[in-house]
Amino acid sequence: MSGKKPKAVVLLSGGLDSATVLAIAREQGFETYALSVAYGQRHIAELAAAGRVALRLHAVEHRVMEVNLAAVGGSALTDSSIAVPESAALQIADGIPITYVPARNTLFLALALGWAEVLDARDLFIGVNAVDYSGYPDCRPEFIRAFEALAGLATKAGIEGVGFKIHAPLIHASKAEIIQRGSALGVDFAETVSCYQADASGKACGRCDSCHLRRNGFETAGLPDLTRYR
């Protein structure tokens, strides 16, 4: 057995969850390749945050891929004609949040899969969470399992009979548990950006759904909220 570490592609948005996932992948002994997607989102400050996080957590490489999801439309996060709601209650109370981006995780995992094939990696990590984002269809465990099945068939590795593993280590964790785990693994949450309408420097609005979830998470975890608010 060689001492060489296995490679993993880690989807890294620059938010709190995916930063924790990157730290977990590293802790599990993977050589990490961080992938961020510039998808026409309003919160472009997240991409800069992703770069800081990748560097801090010793990713071998941080790659940004561009996809213009604004051309798909239908989400407050990519369509400038739809306002991002400020009230968490209004947003999550009934069914699918307006910040849901159609087919986003399918697309992100497809990009990660393509890169994994080129790298000869068999492990993909994604920070989906079925607790805080219960309204998002593509954050559910059954979605992850279906993509894993697809990945084996979609690729050269699949033809050769080698499967892929899609790791979603936070899928059943609360925001407070994610924060506690990330803290223990050395994530600097001040470097991450969660706000749906962060300004160019990454400062958060403190009012949107994502800001509410994050602030409550720090409170419940009993840790100081180092988020930079404007």
Add this chain to the structure above:
Amino acid sequence: MSGKKPKAVVLLSGGLDSATVLAIAREQGFETYALSVAYGQRHIAELAAAGRVALRLHAVEHRVMEVNLAAVGGSALTDSSIAVPESAALQIADGIPITYVPARNTLFLALALGWAEVLDARDLFIGVNAVDYSGYPDCRPEFIRAFEALAGLATKAGIEGVGFKIHAPLIHASKAEIIQRGSALGVDFAETVSCYQADASGKACGRCDSCHLRRNGFETAGLPDLTRYR
């Protein structure tokens, strides 16, 4: 029952196969929305061809989405450091062709799925073919079925219990059969571009694998090859 036609998203590359698929979707009574992906491919002339085909076959809309797959690398079609081989024999003889783009159809279907969700369409069409492209893992029937399963789980429609249908009407057809079917449905193949290294005006090299397959198809079909060669 209203007389309104159901909507379908049709992946349209500008090549011969997807043009035929667009004609088939229309014949089956769908209102068609044609989707082309600009993925950093060398054969950008295909996109112009796609626009002509969409117009001729009365698509309601033709949308081009951009994804920079060159950032993934690993294919002669997107990586300028890998040469496109001219001999079909060399290319397809052993395993996966070098023109295979990692996870391409997964990515294209993810984009089509996102648009379908916004349009409230439940039908996607793709021109994959398991005969001529037997080396491509993501052209196999089991891949299509796996994506169909994923689509139902990945989307709002899936949560509401409404599934998607991925139509791959050419999956078992030979190139000659595709040409005969497309001709009968009014596809003007002179408008399509199949060549992996077509010039800016869409003229074909006549030597690459894709050109060989296409020329043999017209011969077997007993129809004139109207391809514009340079």
